[in-house]
Amino acid sequence: MASMLTIQPGQLTLAQLQDIHAGGVALSLDAAARAAIRASAAVVQRAAQGREPVYGVNTGFGKLANQRISESELDTLQLNLIRSHSVGVGEPLPPAVVRLMLALKAASLARGHSGVREEVVDALIAVHNAGLVPYVPSQGSVGASGDLAPLSHMTLALLGEGDMLVDGHRRPAGPLLREAGIAPLKLAAKEGLALINGTQTSTALALHALLRFEPVLEAALVVGALTVDAARGSDGPFDPRIHALRGQPGQIDVAQYYRALLAGSEIRRSHLQGDDRVQDPYCLRCQPQVVGACLDQLRHAALVLLREANAVTDNPLVFAGDEVAMVSGGNFHAEPVALAADAMAVAIAEVGAIAERRIAMLIDAGVSRLPPFLAQDAGLNSGFMIAHVTAASLASENKSLAHPASVDSLPTSANQEDHVSMATFAARRLGAMIDNTAHILGIELLAAAQGVEFLRPLRSSAPLEQVHALLRTHCPPMMSDRYIAPDIELATALVHDGSLARILRTLEDKPALWIPA
Template identity: 45%
Template sequence: MVSLNGSALTLEDVAQVARHGGEVELDPHAVKRMKAAREVIDRLAAGEAPVYAVNTGVGLLADTRVAPEELEQLQRNVVRSHACGVGEPLPEDVVRAIMLIRANVLAKGISGIRPVVARRICGLLNKGVTPLVPSRGSVGASGDLAPLAHIALVLIGEGEAVYQGQRMSGGAALSAALIEPLRLHSKEGISLVNGTQAMLALGTLALLDSEDLAEAADVACALSLDALRGTPKAFDPRIHEVRPHPGQLASAKLLRRLLEGSEIRASHQACRRVQDAYSLRCAPQVHGAVRDTLTETRRVFGIELNSATDNPLVFGEETLSGGNFHGQHLAFAMDFMAIALTALAGISERRIDRLVNPALNEGLPPFLAHHPGLESGYMMLQVTAAALVAECRVLATPASPGSITTSGNKEDFVSMGMTSALKLRQVVELTRQVLAIELMTATQALECLRPLKTSPLLEEIRTAFVAVCPPRKDDQPFSAGIAAAADWLKRWRAVRPTAVAEIDAQ
């Protein structure tokens, strides 16, 4: 059970609820804060002074006063009018993450909504009702208005949702789950649609996946280096201690430990090669830079998970209107992540080429084929990896500098953070597929060096991997194997040896 109080939600909590069915509840102290702020909003709504989104219109219509008897209709209208998303629906885990983070933000107790609103979001999560949320339509300022509005629609018994695997109307889903539709009071509609939760949900899940990929990339590199009979001397701690970037130190340490005790390494100690190519020798510097980018992103996301991002906010007896819904922090972080992951995919593709290219893989069969010429072996895997990296490079073009004025020039500089988030999600998947291909080529190359074995730890990883994606003895279609390898990487935390996690945690 994840208890929401507006200040303690973690990325791991998000994964637990979004992907593993974890349940949620409101912290009792959060409920008290929410009630106190709601009393303020009720007084303001009944007063004569105009208060943005409480008794006025929104956006460019902020100066238009709304009569007291029309305040509930105003909130319904805000939700309905903002539900204008298009495109394929966001995945279920992303929508669940959005709802969780939104409920946590409301639990801070400064949005001015009733506790029942946040409780009802928790009810959707706990009962497994997932609103259908189109993926496109947010510019990432004034928050993710369209995606959040599609969730709010279901809360009031409208829109569409998925329940027990069936797509149905929002009202039917609530009825089937025995959840009563909400009647929105003043300010509650705007509080439900105003915030950064859609881009943050996408970014959070992408970050967790990327952290796994960064660790798996070190493993893939170690397998490739040993298969190419490279040297681990470049991972000597003395080298990295004089340039002590944390990610570089961590990557070098893991690579060093992964390669300890390799029979392959022992077999060529006397070879004349002094230095390996950059894709091997500089892996700690490149992989480490990726790790440090992810660390900074984790810091940014950790703050945002527990930040109030709607507008206006309630402080004591006063409401203040500001711009915490602007997604620039997230947009920058996610654009940088996409760039970093593209580098991770790019250096992996260079190692794949070295493994299969007969001009570079001295001592290994051309393209790792058993019968070169008669068979193409793993030749086309490098071509696929090159195509994936090329696509990553296009997707790594930042969205965050690309503001387009919206809302009658009231919202004249926006973050485009949702675009950054959607691109990032694609880059994560493409990078995973490139690393899957590297694992396939590296384990095939190791098979060509039998009876020599790599290190005990890498042998343990190799054995687990080839159980789902075995080496090839002749030419066969590769697509299913790539998919199996990528799926194995999706489960990285479950399939990696405990020793890898322990080394990386030190």
């Protein structure tokens, strides 16, 4: 039975969003929110019956805002808006993203500043709780004026006219709503606009990426530490005094993780005396500085996205009880999401970039002092030579994908909407970058474990030996060349699925990662 999560508008936590993203929770609306929803809807109903033009209530949209709509056609106006704006293309958004869209839109409308009836919020929650997933094409939004096309497809499914995604297949929404006992939503004044004007798609996509990348980042710390030992690197660069002098919190926390991961390593103790290397390559000793800076960017992005998840982002906004009760603005502009997603893109790319450099260091016998390309009989065997080439190709691809989406803007709606955020693409492209970085880390995991094999019988620290043993249950050492692509996929699965992250989380006195309360 699903656990119940009560939406308190404006007070969603990242942990709650993580639960919604993962599925298995049912939503309910805090009863205290309903009075504000009703008061807001009453303002819109009065405007709909009045003579003054009010954008989105009795006028056209965008460049057509100067077109007055008669009272008898106001409901049709909203229905036509949804139909005409359902123009998305491409593959459907994943169910986890659509679940977040439904929840975020419900939470936003429930704050009582959008002028919709309670029935609209209840319909969003009912569809979510029935396990129905509106079919939402992934392409077609520029991130202002809101995520119009994807949110229109979501809304069209609620109306019974669109489609649902069922086991990867597209099916008409109407029959599925009836099977679930949900009446198709009928729109009143402003409700169509309120449903599609907002940043819920771009925000959901960015949250999806943030939550997917968390175990990958944790895996990067584990794999990076294993590489330090495989290369017989020093733990001196992780001395807390170094990082305290700089004061960057992410750097301080990452160094603490590395100290905990490497504590007690026999490999480290074996070369404390007589090692003529003065300093390790940057890819080893600068991991706290690089990955820590990435962690700080991700923490900031998490806070921005949490604010946006709790925001009211449609237009015009309703302020019940005020003399000027409906005010047009621009909260639908997703620039905060776009900039956060761009920062995430750079961080994701950099985690992969320094991992690729660590692989290059391991296979270079002149630096690592391990056999060339980690091959026992180099020449006859090529070892990890071309596995590194794959990692290099993925790191390079991420560099292109990391180009900021937010600096691009194409005017739309006959130049009425003349600056847009491109937030939806900014967030959507993060998925491919995360997969690339996870594959790089999977290759590094194989290479670092191979390096440790050449140092036996010495053993690494207890947590890193646990990592090594976990990998070996799936992938044996590669002492002669063999078909290695399946091993890369198995190692990458350990990066993606949280297996390495769980080992990291067992460490004592570990700092929190980036999920704020």
